[in-house]
Amino acid sequence: MSNMKIAVYCGASSGRVDGPYQAEARQLGQQMAQQQIALVYGGSSVGLMGSVADGVLDAGGHVCGVMPQVLVDREQVHVGLSELHVVEDMHQRKAVMMELADAFIALPGGTGTLEELFEVWAWRQIGIHHKPFGLLNVAGYYDHLLAFIEHASQEAFIRGEYRDFLMVDGQAESLLTRLAGRVESRPV
Helix, strand or coil: CCCCEEEEECCCCCCCCCCCHHHHHHHHHHHHHHCCCEEEECCECCHHHHHHHHHHHHCCCCEEEEEEHHHHHCCCECCCCCEEEEECCHHHHHHHHHHHCCEEEECCCCHHHHHHHHHHHHHHHCCCCCCCEEEECHHHCCHHHHHHHHHHHHCCCCCHHHHCCEEEECCHHHHHHHHHHHHHHCCC
């Protein structure tokens, strides 16, 4: 039985109505539960956040939400969570998620998702943590971002070894397998 916990960053929006994002988020959650990987996420019942949590819960998995009091007061908290950490603000939310997780995945999302991904990445570069992280590139959502990252690397703003910290996969199951391999092999 795995004790691994993965923090998933994603949108409080579901994306385009005809898009594949909700189904893929739910699928990621189901895969996590099947692999006995606990979900750590923002605690919301809406958007892709709600979908990934529903996927884990529907498959019998463990879901840990981390939500600032201001959002709890707006009644956006997912009612079926295994555990909920209520924190003071968004900075504390990110710090608690960073502490609880063994690895990180970014699903499609907006500025908040990108900010969380890049903070995890920057902190890894300077050695604050040694945890693996990746993008679940649903339907090519992150293709333009990946092209920019490659451009930044070619222009010598992102060193190759730092660029290579980011795992990218279009399939939930293979990304989870790759992250698990890195968690198991990383120094404690």
